[in-house]
Amino acid sequence: DAGITQSPRYKITETGRQVTLMCHQTWSHSYMFWYRQDLGHGLRLIYYSAAADITDKGEVPDGYVVSRSKTENFPLTLESATRSQTSVYFCASKVGGQSTDTQYFGPGTRLTVL
């Protein structure tokens, strides 16, 4: 019962490099989300997806790209990493579109951009 996994768990990269964070869930949940968490801020939504091939911007999408060719995968790409993108990134999923549905989070990826 793997649930939702993220890889890598830790990543150090340099400014200007492209980085892809992976998210995989085994529940076949329709909805998936990417958040970033920074000190002093709550989790902020970067992108979300309601189903395969359907994605939309969240609160802080600039500098990020997502894709969802398969229901179980939702990779997040930083096209040209900047220091301000140093953060902890959480992927989440939920089964349906009800506002009351629980979101389940992956373990997070701690990204440092030098």
Add this chain to the structure above:
Amino acid sequence: RKEVEQDPGPFNVPEGATVAFNCTYSNSASQSFFWYRQDCRKEPKLLMSVYSSGNEDGRFTAQLNRASQYISLLIRDSKLSDSATYLCVVNRADSWGKLQFGAGTQVVVTP
């Protein structure tokens, strides 16, 4: 103004004591309310949903006050394992899955 605001704490609580803290939200269209727990920057996990009539889950009691736009969490008989950051989470009626997170309230239970 942030959409969801919380006292960051920390709330230092002796083991066995009761602690309570609030969270305010600014959007009156908010529909669903939750408390999540987060340990040491690990992934958030749902602690409990908050219902209009208030609800209890063991030692945890959540209340919703729509008129004043706040929710509260009360922890009775605190355990060392309750030490964590508690995230207040709100879902607007017009944003089915897009949760708004508070920055969290840190609780430290001491022996």
